[in-house]
Amino acid sequence: xxKWTRRGFIAAGVATGGVFAVGVALREGHRxxxxxxxxxxxxxxxxxxxxxxxxxxxxxxIVPHSEMGQGVFTSMAQMLAEDxxxxxxxxxxxxxxxxxxxxxxxxxxxYLLGGASVPGFVQDTVNGAFLRMSQSMxxxxxxxxxxxRFTGQGGMRVAGAAAREMLVKAAARTWKVPTRTLRTENxxxxxxxxxxxxxxxxxxxxxxxxxxxTQPALKSPEAFxxxxxxxxxxxxxxxxxxxxxxxxxxxxxxxxxxxxxxAPIFGARAVSIDEQPxxxxxxxxxxxxxxxxxxxxADSYWQxxxxxxxxxVTWNKTGREALNQDDIxxxxxxxxxxxxxxxxxxxxxKAGNARQATDRAPHRLEAEYTVPYLAHAAMEPLNATAxxxxxxxxxxxxxxxxxxARDAIADTFDIPTEDITVHNRLIGGAFGRRGEVDFVLxxxxxxxxxxxxxKMIWSRTEDTRQDFYRPATRARIIAGLDEAxxxxxxxxxxxxxxxxxxxxxxxxxxxxxxxxYAESENPIRFGAWRSVDHTQHGFFIESFIDELAHExxxxxxxxxxxxxxxxxxxxxALDAVAEASxxxxxxxxxxxxxxAIVESFGTVVAQVAEVDTGGPVPRVTRVWxxxxxxxxxxxxxxxAQIEGGIIYxxxxxxxxxxxxxxxxxxxxxxxxxxVVRIDDAPEIEIALINxxxxxxxxxxxxxxxxxxxxxNAIFAATxxxxxxxxxALPSDGVAEAGPAAPRRA
Amino acid sequence: xxxxxxxxxxxxxxxxxxxxxxxxxxxxLNLPGTKYGxxxxxxxxxxxxxxxxxxxxCSMPVSAAEGAEITTIEGVASADGGLHAVQQxxxxxxxxxxxxxxxxxxxSAVALLANNPAPSDQxxxxxxxxxxxxxxxxxxxxxxxxxxxxxxxSTAGEEQSNG
Numbered sequence: 082x083x084k085w086t087r088r089g090f091i092a093a094g095v096a097t098g099g100v101f102a103v104g105v106a107l108r109e110g111h112r113x114x115x116x117x118x119x120x121x122x123x124x125x126x127x128x129x130x131x132x133x134x135x136x137x138x139x140x141x142x143i144v145p146h147s148e149m150g151q152g153v154f155t156s157m158a159q160m161l162a163e164d165x166x167x168x169x170x171x172x173x174x175x176x177x178x179x180x181x182x183x184x185x186x187x188x189x190x191x192y193l194l195g196g197a198s199v200p201g202f203v204q205d206t207v208n209g210a211f212l213r214m215s216q217s218m219x220x221x222x223x224x225x226x227x228x229x230r231f232t233g234q235g236g237m238r239v240a241g242a243a244a245r246e247m248l249v250k251a252a253a254r255t256w257k258v259p260t261r262t263l264r265t266e267n268x269x270x271x272x273x274x275x276x277x278x279x280x281x282x283x284x285x286x287x288x289x290x291x292x293x294x295t296q297p298a299l300k301s302p303e304a305f306x307x308x309x310x311x312x313x314x315x316x317x318x319x320x321x322x323x324x325x326x327x328x329x330x331x332x333x334x335x336x337x338x339x340x341x342x343x344a345p346i347f348g349a350r351a352v353s354i355d356e357q358p359x360x361x362x363x364x365x366x367x368x369x370x371x372x373x374x375x376x377x378x379a380d381s382y383w384q385x386x387x388x389x390x391x392x393x394v395t396w397n398k399t400g401r402e403a404l405n406q407d408d409i410x411x412x413x414x415x416x417x418x419x420x421x422x423x424x425x426x427x428x429x430x431k432a433g434n435a436r437q438a439t440d441r442a443p444h445r446l447e448a449e450y451t452v453p454y455l456a457h458a459a460m461e462p463l464n465a466t467a468x469x470x471x472x473x474x475x476x477x478x479x480x481x482x483x484x485x486a487r488d489a490i491a492d493t494f495d496i497p498t499e500d501i502t503v504h505n506r507l508i509g510g511a512f513g514r515r516g517e518v519d520f521v522l523x524x525x526x527x528x529x530x531x532x533x534x535x536k537m538i539w540s541r542t543e544d545t546r547q548d549f550y551r552p553a554t555r556a557r558i559i560a561g562l563d564e565a566x567x568x569x570x571x572x573x574x575x576x577x578x579x580x581x582x583x584x585x586x587x588x589x590x591x592x593x594x595x596x597x598y599a600e601s602e603n604p605i606r607f608g609a610w611r612s613v614d615h616t617q618h619g620f621f622i623e624s625f626i627d628e629l630a631h632e633x634x635x636x637x638x639x640x641x642x643x644x645x646x647x648x649x650x651x652x653x654a655l656d657a658v659a660e661a662s663x664x665x666x667x668x669x670x671x672x673x674x675x676x677a678i679v680e681s682f683g684t685v686v687a688q689v690a691e692v693d694t695g696g697p698v699p700r701v702t703r704v705w706x707x708x709x710x711x712x713x714x715x716x717x718x719x720x721a722q723i724e725g726g727i728i729y730x731x732x733x734x735x736x737x738x739x740x741x742x743x744x745x746x747x748x749x750x751x752x753x754x755x756v757v758r759i760d761d762a763p764e765i766e767i768a769l770i771n772x773x774x775x776x777x778x779x780x781x782x783x784x785x786x787x788x789x790x791x792x793n794a795i796f797a798a799t800x801x802x803x804x805x806x807x808x809a810l811p812s813d814g815v816a817e818a819g820p821a822a823p824r825r826a
Numbered sequence: 827x828x829x830x831x832x833x834x835x836x837x838x839x840x841x842x843x844x845x846x847x848x849x850x851x852x853x854x855l856n857l858p859g860t861k862y863g864x865x866x867x868x869x870x871x872x873x874x875x876x877x878x879x880x881x882x883x884c885s886m887p888v889s890a891a892e893g894a895e896i897t898t899i900e901g902v903a904s905a906d907g908g909l910h911a912v913q914q915x916x917x918x919x920x921x922x923x924x925x926x927x928x929x930x931x932x933x934s935a936v937a938l939l940a941n942n943p944a945p946s947d948q949x950x951x952x953x954x955x956x957x958x959x960x961x962x963x964x965x966x967x968x969x970x971x972x973x974x975x976x977x978x979x980s981t982a983g984e985e986q987s988n989g
Contacts, residue, residue: 150924150961313920320925321913323859323899327926330858338853363842381841383849460863460871460926460960509861509926510960541864717920721963725923728962751868751958760951762964 101134101244101285132161132240134248138268138282140167142237145177146228147481148316149508149515150725151780152718153228155314159715160233163307164299165241167281168268174315176505229714230683230776242297244288251287252279302712302773309771311717328479328506331466333534337366339527340385341376341539342392343547346744347605348399351375355393362388369530376527382538401604401744406553409741410451413555413576413601420599421574427600429578430586433593435561438570442561446632448625450558450804452617454739455551455610456746456754461509462544465524468534473500474525475534479508481516489518490525512729513609517549542749549608550739550746552577556621561593566633568644569593575621576601581681584614587622588651588680589644605741611729612781615681619785620792620806623677627793628802637793638664638676650709650772651678654687657707657768662689671695672702673798677786683777684710685770686723690763690790694798698735698809701763701791709770710777719779720767726783727765732756734788736807828892832857833901843889848872850888851898859899859929863958870957873930874898880937882956899929902936912936915974923961931957935971944975 133141142158154174162172245265252270253260256277264271271278302309319325344350356368359377364384369376375394379385420426439445465478474496480486483503491498508515524537539547554577561570570593573585578598585596610616630640638659645651655678658664662674671694678687691703704727713719736755740747748754792803828839832855841850846865851857851874860883863871867882874883875897902910909917912935922928931954938945938953945953950971959967 148924150922152923313917314922317917317920317922317925320922320928321909321916321932322903323857323929325925326858327861329862329926332856332858381845381849381853383842383845458960460861460869460924460958462862508924510924512960538862541866541869721920721923721966724965725962728964729960732960750864750866752866756958756960757962757964758956758958759954759964759967762962765965 101248101282101289132165132237132244134244134281134285136282136285138168138280139171139173140165140268140281141173141175143175143177144232146232147479147483147505147508147511147515148176149479149481149511151228151722152314152316152715154316155312156229156715156718157233157237158315159307159312160229161237161241163241163305164238164297165245166265166267167241169307169312171268172315228778230710230778233714234776238299239297242299243293246294246297247288247291248281248284250291251284255284255287302771308714309712309716311715314718325507327461327509328466328477329461329464329509329538331477331504331506331536333466333468333477333536335533336466337378337380337531337533337535338382338385339369339376339378339524339531339535339537340382340389341371341374341523341527341537341543342389342394343374343543344396345546345746346396346399346401348401349373349396351394352397353395358391358393359388362391364388367530368392369527371523371526374523376523376537378527378531378535382536386538386540399744404604404744405742406453406740409553409604410555413451413553413599416601417555417557417574417576417599420597426574426597427578429582429596429598431595433570435570435572435593435595438593439559439561439572442569443564444562444566444632445559446562446629447557447559448628448802448804450556450621450624452551452554452620452806453737454553454605454741454746455616455733455737456545456548456739456748457510457512457514457608457610458545458751458754458756459508459510459512459514462541463514463520463539464537465520466534466536467524467528469525469528469531472496473502474528475502475504476521476524477504477506478521478524479506479511479515480521481508481511481513482518485516486518486521489522493522494525494529512611513613514548517608519547519549541751545739545749545754546746548739548746549606551610551616551733552579552603552607553739554617556617558621558625560591560625560629562629562632566629566635568629571595573621574598575617577603577607578614579607580609580613581615584618584681587626588648588678589626589641590647591644604744605746611726612681612784615679615781615785616730616733616788619677619679619681620788623679623786623789624792624802624804627675627677627789627796631796636665637797641676641678645678650685650770650774651680651687653770653772654678654685654707654709657770658687658689658705661707661766661768662691662703662705664689668798671798673794673796675790675793675795675797677789677793679782679785681778681782681785682780683775684708684779684782685777686782686786688727688786688790690787690794692791692794692798694795699791699795699798700761701731701735701794703764703766704787704790706765706767706783707770708767708782709772709774710779710782711774712771712776713769714776716769719769722779723767723783724765726781727787728757728762730784730787731763731791734791734806734808735761736809738807828888830891830893831895833897839888841888844887846884847874847886847888847891847896848883851883851896857898857900861926861929863927863930867956868958869927869930870934871927871930873933873957875933875937878937878940880934897933899933902932910936911974911977912939912970915970915977918973919966919970921963921966921970923963927957927959927961931959931967935967935974938971939975939978943978945971 142161144157146153364380365388367378377385377388468475483505556575559572560568571591573596630637687707689705693700861871863869867885872883
C-alpha cells in the first residue's frame with residue numbers, strides 16, 4: 082500500500098491484486114496549517130473510511146462501527162454506494178479492524194472532550210466533513226446514534242463520490258474523451274456518444290495513479306436512487322440460520338471456559354477464597370482471585386459455573402453493607418434540598434430570572450418525579466475469549482469501542498498496544514453496556530492464569546448484578562404561570578448530570594429558565610443506557626408539561642404546540658402524530674391517549690400511546706410515532722430502530738426497576754427484572770418525516786418519549802398522575818400517586 | 827454415554843448426564859446457533875425441538891434427551907440448504923436486529939406452525955411469549971409468522987385467522 086503516503090484528505094491507490102482503494106483521511110503535515118495544528122501528536126494517521134473496488138467489480142465498504150442490531154453495515158454500504166453509483170448487487174461490507182488507521186485519539190480529545198464543534202472555517206469543505214466524522218468515529222466508538230449522521234454522511238458518501246470521480250477521470254483518459262461526456266450507473270461507465278461502456282474495475286489501475294479530488298461533489302437528494310430506499314439488510318442470512326458468529330460463539334482449539342462472580346458490593350475485594358469445594362468437582366482447572374472478582378476455569382462452562390457457585394468467598398467491607406434503595410432515594414432528596422438552601426447548586430442552563438419570575442407569577446405548579454436504576458439486559462450475556470501467550474494478548478468479543486478495549490488492556494497490564502489484538506465480533510445487543518471495559522480486563526486477567534485460550538461467560542445473574550446502571554434520579558420542577566396559565570418560568574432541579582448536555586433543556590418557549598442539579602453519591606456504577614440522560618429528562622419534562630396543560634385546562638397536544646411555535650420540526654411531528662392517532666377522538670372507559678415529544682441525537686420523535694387501564698398493569702395497546710431525522714436513509718431499517726427503541730423504553734416504563742439491598746443489586750434475571758414480551762408489545766405505526774434538517778440518529782431517539790407518553794395516557798384514562806417509574810398500577814386498578822402531589826399556589 | 831438423534835444424525839454424547847443440553851449442544855457438539863440467554867427458561871434463546879416439541883435446552887439435563895430426536899436451528903433448513911418458510915418470512919419482514927434471540931424465536935415459530943398452520947394473534951402470543959427479544963422485533967415476528975403460515979403448502983389458500 083505504498084500509495085498511502087500521499088498527504089491529503091483523500092488517499093487512493095491500487096493495492097495488491099489490482100484492488101483499487103479510496104479512503105478519506107486527514108494526515109499530519111497537511112498544508113493547511115490550522116488543520117495541522119489540530120493534529121496534536123506526530124505520526125498519527127487520522128480517520129479513514131475505505132472503499133475497495135475489486136477486479137470482479139465488487140465494491141466493499143469497510144465499516145468502522147460495531148454491529149449490535151442497528152444494521153450499520155447495510156446503511157453505511159448504502160450511503161457509499163449511493164455516491165459511487167455502485168451496483169447494489171455487487172456491494173459488500175467488512176468490519177474495520179481495531180486499528181488506529183480507522184480512528185483517532187488526538188482529534189477525539191480535541192473535539193469531544195473540549196466540547197467544541199467543527200470550526201467554521203472548515204465546515205463546508207471536505208476537510209470539515211472529515212473533522213465531523215472524526216468527532217463521531219473518535220476511538221471507533223459505536224454509540225450516540227452517530228453512524229449514519231457522521232460516518233455515513235462525512236465518510237462513506239465522500240469516499241464513494243471520490244472513487245466515482247477518479248474512475249470517471251480514468252475512463253476519460255483511457256477513452257480520450259472529456260469527463261463531462263461520461264455518465265455512471267450501476268458500477269459501469271458509459272460514453273453514450275460512442276456507445277462505449279465498461280465496468281468500473283477496468284479503470285481501477287489508471288484511477289489509482291490519479292490525484293484524489295479534495296472536494297468530490299455529493300449528490301443532491303433528488304438524485305438519490307439508494308438512499309431513502311428500504312434496501313434489505315446485508316447481514317440477515319446468518320441471523321436466521323444460526324451461523325452468525327457472536328462473541329459468545331467464538332471457539333478456539335484447546336479452549337477452556339471460565340465462570341465468574343463479581344464482588345456483590347461494588348468496590349469490595351476478595352480477601353480469602355475457600356477453593357476446596359471447587360477443586361473437588363470434575364473438570365475444574367483453576368481458581369482465579371482477580372481481586373474484585375473470582376473465577377473458575379474448567380473444561381466446560383457448566384462445570385466452571387457450578388464450581389464458582391461452590392466457592393466460599395470472603396469479601397472485605399466497603400461500608401455500604403447496610404445500604405438500601407430507600408437510603409439512596411432519601412439522600413437524593415436531602416442533597417437536592419441542601420443544594421438549594423446552601424446556594425451551591427450546579428447551574429446547567431440559565432435564562433432570565435426564573436426564581437423571581439416564579440415568585441411574581443399569579444400561579445405556580447410544582448411536582449417531583451423519580452426514576453429507578455436500570456440494567457441493560459442485552460440478550461447476549463457478557464463474554465470474552467482471551468489468549469495470553471508470549472507477552473501478547475488476543476481477545477475475541479463484541480465491543481462498542483474495540484480500540485478503547487485495547488488501550489484499557491495496554492494500560493492495565495502494561496503491554497504495548499502493538500502486542501494486543503482485538504477481534505471484534507457481532508454483538509447480541511449492547512445498548513451502551515458494551516462500551517465498558519470491565520469485562521474485557523476480567524477476561525485477560527483470567528487468561529493470564531490459563532494455559533491456552535479461555536472463554537469467560539457471565540451468567541445472567543452476573544450480567545444483571547454487575548452492570549453499569551442508568552442512574553436512579555429525582556427531579557423537582559416548579560413553574561410560574563401567568564393569568565392564562567402559560568408558563569413564565571421553569572425552575573428544574575435534578576440529581577446526576579451526564580450526557581448529552583442538552584438533554585435537560587426543555588424545548589418549550591419559556592422566557593425564564595433555571596436548570597440546575599445537585600451532586601449526590603451514586604453508590605453503584607453509572608453507565609450509558611440507550612439515549613442516556615434523555616431517558617429520565619424525557620420523562621420529567623414531558624410529564625410536567627402535561628401537568629401544566631391540565632392545569633391550564635388545555636388539550637395537552639395543543640398546549641405543547643403553543644409553546645413550540647419557533648420549532649417547525651416539532652410542530653410537524655406533533656401534527657403528523659395527531660393525525661395518525663386520531664387525537665381527540667372518543668375512547669372507551671379506561672382507555673386514554675397520551676402524547677410526548679423529545680428531540681435527541683438530532684432526531685425529533687413525537688409519540689402518542691394508547692393505554693387500556695382495565696388490567697393489573699396498564700396495557701399499552703398502540704403507539705403512533707412521527708419521527709424526523711432530517712432524511713431517512715433506509716426507511717425500513719430506521720423504523721426497526723424506532724420500534725426497538727419504543728419496546729426498550731416500554732420495558733423500563735412498565736417494569737424496569739433495579740434496587741440496592743444491603744449494598745448489592747438485588748435483581749438477577751428476567752423473572753425479577755421483567756421486560757416486555759410479545760403479548761404486551763403494542764402495535765406501532767410510524768410516520769417518517771424528511772425535513773431536510775441535518776441528519777439525526779436512529780438507534781436512540783425512539784426510547785425517550787414512550788414512558789411519558791404512557792404516563793400521560795394513564796392520566797388521560799384515570800385522572801391519576803404517575804410520577805415514578807416503573808408505572809405499575811396496584812391490582813385494584815387505582816394508581817399510587819407519585820412522590821409528591823402537585824402543590825398549587 | 828448417551829445416544830440421541832440430532833438434526834437427523836445419530837450422536838453419542840459422553841458428558842455428565844446432569845449437564846444442561848444447551849452446553850452439550852454448544853460446546854460438545856459445536857452447534858453454536860442455540861444460544862445461552864438466562865439459564866432458567868425465562869428468555870427462550872436456547873429453544874430447540876425435542877421430539878418435535880419446543881423446549882428450553884438450558885434447563886433440560888442431557889439425560890432427559892437420551893434416545894430423543896432433537897432439532898436445533900442448524901437443522902431447520904432443508905437438506906439442500908433451502909430455508910424453512912419461517913426463515914424466509916424472517917428475512918422478508920427483516921425481523922432480526924442483533925439476531926441473538928432469533929434462533930430461539932424461529933424454533934418456537936416453526937413448532938407453532940407445525941401444530942397450528944393458521945394461528946390467531948392469541949395463538950402467536952401464547953406460543954411466543956417465552957421468547958424475549960430485547961431489540962423489540964415483536965411486531966415483525968408476529969407479521970412474519972402470519973406470512974410463513976400463509977406460505978406453508980398445507981395452508982395454501984386457507985383464510986388467515988386474525989384471532
